Amino acid sequence: MxxxxxxxxxxxxxxxxxxxxxxxxxxxxxxxxxxxxxxxxxxxxxxxxxxxxxxxxxxxxxxxxxxxxxxxxxxxxxxxxxxxxxxxxxxxxxxxxxxxxxxxxxxxxxxxxxxxxxxxxPPLLRSGPVDETLLTGLAAALGIARDDVVDAEWADNGPGWVALLLRDADAVLALRPGRVPVDVGVAGPHPAGSPYAYELRAFCPHDGGTTEDPVTGSLNASVAQWLLRTGRVTAPYTVSQGTALGRAGRVRITAEGDDVWVxxxxxxxxxxxxxx
Missing domain, CATH: 3.10.310.10 (Diaminopimelate Epimerase; Chain A, domain 1)
Structure with a gap:
């Protein structure tokens, strides 16, 4: 048909x-x-x-x-x-x-x-702290030290994201991950004056290895809810994603009352x- x-x-x-x-x-x-x-x-x-x-x-x-x-x-x-x-x-x-x-x-x-x-x-299905064993394993899979992770939280609105915050966008772009055990999103702030507030990357286990998603709306949604709630960013702001893959993803985040728009x-x- x-x-x-x-x-x-x-x-x-x-x-x-x-x-x-x-x-x-x-x-x-x-x-x-x-x-x-x-x-x-x-x-x-x-x-x-x-x-x-x-x-x-x-x-x-x-x-x-x-x-x-x-x-x-x-x-x-x-x-x-x-x-x-x-x-x-x-x-x-x-x-x-x-x-x-x-x-x-x-x-x-x-x-x-x-x-x-x-x-x-949408509302999160799971939030809150990440188990230290899982967090240590994620850091190792990403090729970084546990101390390089500034903060971490479950940010699951359906796909099952764990969100990690690194010190800056350069640290995010430098990642060369091995095999990740779960879907993980990694964010780092761009310097003041940049047109983008954060750089995001999204890694998922796939066929025994790891694949990177070019631009990820669900991850941006849940990370925005986390960053806004913890006062690390104010809306409106723009996220850059896909840079490491040669893409030019641009995600705009706005907030109205309790609603976060992606x-x-x-x-x-x-x-x-x-x-x-």
Whole structure:
């Protein structure tokens, strides 16, 4: 069956500088196994599948797959899917906000005055201190000393992130990790006067080794909640991610009341149909 398809670039306005996402715009009738097989074939960090909402408050429902498993929530798939849905003619119930239904519940997405999209960070599923044994193992896997970690906290909003804070952006960019035991995000501040407040990198165990995600919305969301809560940064601010991979990811963080919004540019790179 021919199904409308988009491949989009998320968190960048630089051609092919962000994180790519495959979006199947009409996934009706597909089984989870068929979705997983296609996501494995695309070989992208995530592939999403649009379905009619089950919750009457939502505009659409999305299922999010990595090459090996389904996720309840992920950030760049949220923005990329919303962009593709709107571009294909989707009309939200509320002209100001799109409501996405996913495994983590209802996620609000809105546009800004730049024409970009931003999602409201979902609540954390797990937070708090990291066990010292795990923290020591993570430092070793990253090739740094335990004392190089300024602070650490669980920052799990679905994928399972542990967040580490290093002394500065240069220390983050210098990382050459070995095999990490869990999904780990590493942040370090840029110097005063830089256009970016923090540099982020995201490492995940994959096929017996470690893979690095170019630009990671879920990690930026949970790290922003952590850094804002602990007073290490004030919003609005911009994060740079993907530098070590030759990408130009830019993530904008804003805060309104209790809401933390994670936003950036999304551009369609491939448009057509897929046999699925």
């Amino acid at each position: 021919q199904r409308p398809f988009r491949q989009v670039d998320v968190f960048t306005s630089t051609p092919y500088g962000g994180n790519p996402l495959a979006v199947v715009l009409d996934a009706g009738g597909l089984t989870g196994e068929e979705m997983q097989r296609f996501a494995h074939w695309t070989n992208l960090s995530e592939t999403t599948f649009l379905l009619p909402p089950a919750d009457p408050r939502a505009d659409y429902r999305v299922r999010i797959f990595t090459t090996t498993s389904e996720l309840p929530f992920a950030g760049h798939p949220t923005l990329g899917t919303c962009h593709a849905w709107l571009e294909a003619g989707g009309v939200p119930r509320d002209s100001r906000t799109v409501v996405q239904e996913c495994g983590a519940g209802l996620i609000r997405v809105r546009g800004d005055d730049r024409g970009d999209l931003a999602f409201a960070a 936003g950036g540019s999304v551009v369609t790179r491939v448009s057509g149909h897929v046999s699925l």
